[in-house]
Structure formats: C-alpha cells, structure tokens
Amino acid sequence: MPADLRWTDLRLGTACNLACRFCDQAGLRGEADTAAALAALAALPHREGVVLAGGELTTRPDLLELVRGARALGFQRVALQTNGQVLAAAGGRVCLERLWA
Numbered sequence: 001m002p003a004d005l006r007w008t009d010l011r012l013g014t015a016c017n018l019a020c021r022f023c024d025q026a027g028l029r030g031e032a033d034t035a036a037a038l039a040a041l042a043a044l045p046h047r048e049g050v051v052l053a054g055g056e057l058t059t060r061p062d063l064l065e066l067v068r069g070a071r072a073l074g075f076q077r078v079a080l081q082t083n084g085q086v087l088a089a090a091g092g093r094v095c096l097e098r099l100w101a
C-alpha cells in the first residue's frame with residue numbers, strides 16, 4: 001500500500017469462511033448491508049486509501065458493488081483484507097483483474 005496516502009480500515013462485518021483459533025472476531029456478530037456499507041464509506045473524512053475488511057469480504061455478493069462504490073466516491077486506493085481462499089479457488093489473478101476492472 002502506498003505509504004504517502006492516509007489509510008482507513010473499514011470493518012463491514014464478521015462473517016468468514018474460516019474459523020481460525022486466533023481470530024479476534026470470534027463471538028462478534030453483525031454485517032453492514034450494502035446501503036450501510038456505502039454510507040460508512042461516504043462518511044469517511046478523506047478520499048485517500050480505504051481498506052475494506054470483514055470478516056471475509058470475498059464471501060459477500062455485493063463486494064464488487066462496494067469496491068466500485070468506493071471508487072465512485074473518489075477513493076484513490078481501495079484495498080481488501082482477505083484470507084485469499086475464495087480468490088485462490090477462483091484462479092487468483094484472473095479473479096482480481098475482473099474484480100478491479
């Protein structure tokens with residue numbers, strides 16, 4: 001991630017496709033729906049970098065909408081915190097290229 005940008009982590013839920021023993025989200029519940037997630041993005045105080053975090057966001061059917069929404073709001077960089085399982089199973093690079101197109 002470019003160090004010359006301000007970055008804000010935005011946690012949008014806790015659902016995950018793994019169950020790591022060390023997970024700090026164990027016992028937490030709750031997901032921001034699409035509208036709430038986009039509203040949270042819009043409320044951030046800058047438009048530099050945002051890290052979308054879960055749970056595991058690649059399990060969300062609205063992930064592409066959230067990324068595009070962040071870009072439409074003017075964020076210079078949109079990063080995704082992921083365990084990579086879905087991306088690896090889908091072919092990794094091909095999936096990412098489609099996601100960020």
Ligand code: SF4
Nearest residue numbers: 016018019020023083
């Ligand atoms: S991948 Fe991350 S969010 Fe999912 S269970 Fe493991 S530590 Fe928790």
